[in-house]
Amino acid sequence: MIRVIIMDDEPLALINMEKRLKEFDSIEIVKSFSTLNDLLTEGPTLDIQVAFLDVEMPGMNGLEIAQLLKQWHRNIHIIFVTAYRDYAVQAFEIQSLDYLLKPISKSRLETTINRIQELSQHEKKFPPSQKHNEPSLRIQCFGGFNVSFNGKIVHWRTVKTKELFAFLFSNLYSHVPRDIIIDALWAETDYKKARVQLHTTISYLRTTLSALGYVNVLHYANGCYTLQLEDFQCDVLDLEQLLKHKEENDELDVEKAEIFIQNHHGDYMATLDYPWTNGKGNFFNNQFTILLNFLVEHYTATHALKRRELILLLSLDYSPYSDKIIQQLLQHYIEVDNRANAIRIYNTFRDNLFTDLGILPNQDTIELFNTISEE
Incomplete structure (x- = not known):
């Protein structure tokens, strides 16, 4: 059975989609939602594989909800159900499985269900852990x-x-x-x-x-x-x-x-x-930046200070205007007692920021640097 949720702020549309999906023996409707609050309460703990989402909803639209669901359930398949074509490009940008236009014909929905089944079989045959x-x-x-x-x-x-x-x-x-x-x-x-x-x-x-x-x-x-x-x-x-x-x-x-x-x-x-x-x-x-952050955390915890410095310098190469990274580097040089490198890296950062963007480092960065330069 393929476990799905449905979300639509229009009660009649929600009932209609439930009725249509119940015609397929392979589909189990775990829960239907009409409000964002209910989804926020129950969504993170549900065991689900597919979400049918209306796009136009109050509070948070379907595209935003899809991104939220992907945070809770990384491998979830998203299917948008809407009366509007306007969001099609955005829908596919976040890798939705399908985009159904209302009114939905039985044959069109059947195509979508068949696609879900194909993917389900593929995931069983080739699970992520399989070598x-x-x-x-x-x-x-x-x-x-x-x-x-x-x-x-x-x-x-x-x-x-x-x-x-x-x-x-x-x-x-x-x-x-x-x-x-x-x-x-x-x-x-x-x-x-x-x-x-x-x-x-x-x-x-x-x-x-x-x-x-x-x-x-x-x-x-x-x-x-x-x-x-x-x-x-x-x-x-x-x-x-x-x-x-x-x-x-x-x-x-x-x-x-x-x-x-x-x-x-x-x-x-x-x-x-x-x-x-x-x-x-x-x-x-951004995902690559997250990986670099995880490495910095690891090398900090294991006291591998040289590797931490190299990863921080690499991070600064990819995010040359990041106050967060320059602060981490300054803290690193404080810890290893390398005042000269701290001053050099800060001055380069400040000059690049002003030349390229016409701005200065934020106040926290300036204050941190001042504690070093005043020593």
């Missing part, structure tokens, strides 16, 4: 977007073929409407021409993937494309697994974290002019 042989396909998202197979860079028929793969990969297992793809990759192109270019690029992409042994991984149904890819390695997924391990075990896999950092090449899809990456880029770059 596989080293995959031949490697996908690098940090520092650019590079794909290699058996150690050789994959060559794409056109630049749009590569971008399309990047876009679909960033929405892996999600049903992405054709028009969403066109808006993302061919926004400045006449719609009819854009559709032709999309179909041509899809054909090129299928050919490239098939040549690598990935046959029938790109599907089209009900106006949506879905990339279903297995047996690959990706730096973004490696980062997510590191953070998930820390969350579930309250312990960081330091060895893997250090290897990840050594192989980290820069910001998410850096150097690529893909406007659609902005939201995801901010999220994944």
Whole structure:
């Protein structure tokens, strides 16, 4: 049984969705919510796999609720149910499984249920803890977007073929409407021409993937494309697994974290002019910063002061205007009695902040530095 919750502030809409979902034997409705307060009270403790969410709701909209649910239940699948198309792009940015427009036909809902079942079977077959042989396909998202197979860079028929793969990969297992793809990759192109270019690029992409042994991984149904890819390695997924391990075990896999950092090449899809990456880029770059923070905490607790300094300096490279990081560095240099480095790093930070942003360090940073400079 697939355990789901439903949320809609309209009672009749909630009842209607309950009725429709009860027609499927594989679905168990755990709870239905009409208010945010009820969800906040019960949501974190529920054993659920899927959430059907209305988008337009008072207090907190469905997109915000989806992000909250993903914090509580990392692997939950989100399905938006709404009368509006306006939120489609944002919905897929947070990797929703599907986007259903009211009124929902039985056949359309059945397609969604089938997709949930497919994913459920996939997750049972390939649980996160299961070990596989080293995959031949490697996908690098940090520092650019590079794909290699058996150690050789994959060559794409056109630049749009590569971008399309990047876009679909960033929405892996999600049903992405054709028009969403066109808006993302061919926004400045006449719609009819854009559709032709999309179909041509899809054909090129299928050919490239098939040549690598990935046959029938790109599907089209009900106006949506879905990339279903297995047996690959990706730096973004490696980062997510590191953070998930820390969350579930309250312990960081330091060895893997250090290897990840050594192989980290820069910001998410850096150097690529893909406007659609902005939201995801901010999220994944922030995830990398969280990993660095965990390492700083570990090396502080284990008194590995040299490693802590190196990680803090790396953190400052990625967040050069962060008062929090510069304060941590100043505290570190106080602890190791290195006043000269503290003054040097602060002066560089202050000068960069003023030159680039026209501002000065915050008051806490200035006061901390003054305690050092006055000694």
